[in-house]
Amino acid sequence: MNFRSDNESPISPAILGAIEKANIGMAYSYGEDLISQRLLARFSELFEHEVEVFPVATGTAANALAISQLTPVYGSVFCHEMAHLYSDECGAPEFFTGGAKIVPLSGELAKIDIETLENVMGGVGDLGVHETQASAVSISQSTELGTIYKVHEVQQLAKIAHSKGLGFHMDGARFANVIQSLGCTPAEMTWKAGVDILSFGATKNGALAAEAVIVFNQDRVQGLDRRHKRAGHLFSKMRYISAQLETYIKDGLWLELAAHANKAADALSKGFYKLSQYSPIEVLYPVEVNEIFVKLPESVAKGLKSRGYEFHHWPGTRDVYRLVTSFFTDLKDVQEILLATKELCDLKNIDEDKGNSCL
Ligand SMILES: Cc1ncc(COP(=O)(O)O)c(C=O)c1O
Structure with a gap:
């Protein structure tokens, strides 16, 4: 992924x-x-x-x-x-x-x-x-x-x-x-x-x-x-x-392909925003196209990588990561990385608590 x-x-x-x-x-x-x-x-x-x-x-x-x-x-x-x-x-x-x-x-x-x-x-x-x-x-x-x-x-x-x-x-x-x-x-x-x-x-x-x-x-x-x-x-x-x-x-x-990439980034950032309300995760900049910059606790970043999710550590920072989507991004992968992040943050119950299903 x-x-x-x-x-x-x-x-x-x-x-x-x-x-x-x-x-x-x-x-x-x-x-x-x-x-x-x-x-x-x-x-x-x-x-x-x-x-x-x-x-x-x-x-x-x-x-x-x-x-x-x-x-x-x-x-x-x-x-x-x-x-x-x-x-x-x-x-x-x-x-x-x-x-x-x-x-x-x-x-x-x-x-x-x-x-x-x-x-x-x-x-x-x-x-x-x-x-x-x-x-x-x-x-x-x-x-x-x-x-x-x-x-x-x-x-x-x-x-x-x-x-x-x-x-x-x-x-x-x-x-x-x-x-x-x-x-x-x-x-x-x-x-x-x-x-x-x-x-x-x-x-x-x-x-x-x-x-x-x-x-x-x-x-x-x-x-x-x-x-x-x-x-x-x-x-x-x-x-x-x-x-x-x-x-x-x-x-x-060209716009059709970009629409998919942007849509995947939007879904990913919305999921991270939601998680950021309950954890030290932070979405750093407005997500306006297909790139997301997010602060992740080291344990979460490591955990995601060990589960096969690949993304770049942003040079010059301690805990900032860049995730990029494309026309080829599978929206299922977006859901899965969010669920994995939620699990790694130990936030299994947030959907039930808030009745929010955006993940
Ligand atoms: C904003 C921007 N401009 C230019 C380039 C250069 O493209 P290329 O790697 O094809 O030379 C890139 C590549 O990532 C880019 O992100």
Whole structure:
């Protein structure tokens, strides 16, 4: 029973089927096949805007390529201190940008604090040629703590960035979970709110090494075709990546898959909330997509692991654990881990006492 990561989920059968369907005969290479040629129209339709689409194999590549479009080598990119591109991509953004500086900012719930960004932007340019050129702001949507920037928050941050001439990037590794959770349109969450470039994730939500850099702002696209090739992401057999992305966004599959992941996380967090009323368990942050951060007594965490439940200890903490659900999470496993937790907390009677059957 794996609650370690949505990266450990399999491929959605519909997406695997799309790969198989694309597997007939010869097809033009390097994105000149019919499926890849259709992608632009499909994504433009989805976002209600003319976009450019660059399929890549990983979220790291999507972020690093996107960022490299927004900054010169002597520039700086502002993001949250927990952002994947700052702390988890082994310097790929610095490498792809040719050495731009990534500047971490603080903020509650892994979201860049609006006032902090305003203050930082207020000082931009004070040191003239001695400082790196402030060039972009990047946000993770959803964040590394499974929280979400609301549309108005994205608008505010993008407005501040744009007012100083900076580009605005969104790391949407779990973009589907966000759109499903908020119920807004992809357009409202991106270009209408001021996003210039989006890293559009699909792998965590049922695809096989298929992500895309989506450019909304035509002023920011120049040269990305060459960067894409230079980074080694212009696949010769692009049709198989494109087929996945096409099927993923067709007929709402992406949101359907995300809905299941979010529903499982919601059920899991509600169960933990209930248990937290009777035990030292604590759900730490709002559960807005498919990630749950929970404080567990060591004996409970150990007990769950020994019963075969897998989840990560959160680095830098003593007793915080992260549980992640996916489109593949079995709701039965959710019920079972809650029952096991209840047992390990010695709370067998709480349902009877409170007449509450949420476990
Ligand atoms: C928010 C976020 N962005 C980017 C990535 C990078 O994706 P990948 O591991 O495919 O490079 C991840 C991966 O977990 C992520 O959680």
